[in-house]
Amino acid sequence: MRVLAINDISCVGKCSLTVALPIISAAGITCDILPTAILSTHTGGFRGYTFRDLSEDIPAVLKHWKSLGLQYDFIISGYLGSIAQIEMVKSVKDDFLKKNGTFIVDPVMGDNGILYSHFAQNFVNEMKGLCEIADVIVPNLTEACFLTATPYGEFDEQGYDDLLDKLKKLCARPSVTGCDIVENGCTRSAVFYTDENGTTKKYSTEKISGAFHGAGDVYGSALVGALARGVHLDDAVRIAAEFTKDSIVQTKKDATEPRYGLNSESQMFRFLSALEKATK
Numbered sequence: 001m002r003v004l005a006i007n008d009i010s011c012v013g014k015c016s017l018t019v020a021l022p023i024i025s026a027a028g029i030t031c032d033i034l035p036t037a038i039l040s041t042h043t044g045g046f047r048g049y050t051f052r053d054l055s056e057d058i059p060a061v062l063k064h065w066k067s068l069g070l071q072y073d074f075i076i077s078g079y080l081g082s083i084a085q086i087e088m089v090k091s092v093k094d095d096f097l098k099k100n101g102t103f104i105v106d107p108v109m110g111d112n113g114i115l116y117s118h119f120a121q122n123f124v125n126e127m128k129g130l131c132e133i134a135d136v137i138v139p140n141l142t143e144a145c146f147l148t149a150t151p152y153g154e155f156d157e158q159g160y161d162d163l164l165d166k167l168k169k170l171c172a173r174p175s176v177t178g179c180d181i182v183e184n185g186c187t188r189s190a191v192f193y194t195d196e197n198g199t200t201k202k203y204s205t206e207k208i209s210g211a212f213h214g215a216g217d218v219y220g221s222a223l224v225g226a227l228a229r230g231v232h233l234d235d236a237v238r239i240a241a242e243f244t245k246d247s248i249v250q251t252k253k254d255a256t257e258p259r260y261g262l263n264s265e266s267q268m269f270r271f272l273s274a275l276e277k278a279t280k
């Protein structure tokens with residue numbers, strides 16, 4: 001199994017490729033990378049960060065890869081710095097994804113109801129086009145709302161089901177993270193997702209209060225790692241959600257600044273043990 005992760009390198013702050021590469025590799029899967037930009041830190045919570053767009057370098061990289069005849073079982077795309085890069089990802093999918101391969105899009109655009117800096121409505125519209133050619137999309141709740149022109153706010157379970165129905169018009173298998181639900185009087189954090197048969201399901205974990213940067217990257221990377229290992233979608237969602245929750249719990253215990261990302265390193269063994277169990 002060979003995965004290509006298309007994402008930026010945020011040198012500090014543990015997100016995008018600095019999360020995808022260790023998690024997918026630890027899952028036992030070869031993870032090649034196509035960096036879209038190099039930033040001194042990610043853009044969520046730091047000021048004065050540097051941003052080098054790597055778009056100019058990408059055509060030569062892809063030309064070289066074509067000469068090697070590279071083909072991928074999975075391609076996952078994440079943070080894209082421009083509309084031109086969305087178009088580039090579409091052509092990478094056409095040229096480098098195996099016939100029966102899986103294309104996963106993390107439509108990284110925002111969090112907590114707002115778009116990240118650099119993004120506006122025209123980017124959202126183009127991102128919808130990318131989601132339309134994906135097999136699986138992994139938006140957070142904010143991104144799911146922008147993709148479906150749904151006002152961001154509080155949802156009940158029917159509201160999440162309706163949101164998934166709208167997303168299904170874009171992509172058959174959406175998986176939305178960060179959906180708060182109330183079960184037996186307790187707030188829990190759920191992933192709402194659609195399985196291979198088109199049925200919407202949910203998987204919930206304990207809700208840890210606070211905003212934790214990079215949680216979506218940990219979830220998406222663990223999901224790809226599990227799917228690439230041949231784990232069924234239901235188990236892959238469960239394992240990825242538990243790993244993300246465990247990483248959040250540890251990060252909260254560490255009391256590090258949330259903008260520095262999740263301590264997923266400490267939970268890697270647990271994640272791999274769950275993966276081993278699911279693949280036996």
Ligand code: PXL
Nearest residue numbers: 008015016042043044079214
């Ligand atoms: O974690 C998502 C992400 C990825 N890449 C960059 C970001 C963010 C979120 O802020 O700024 C550069």
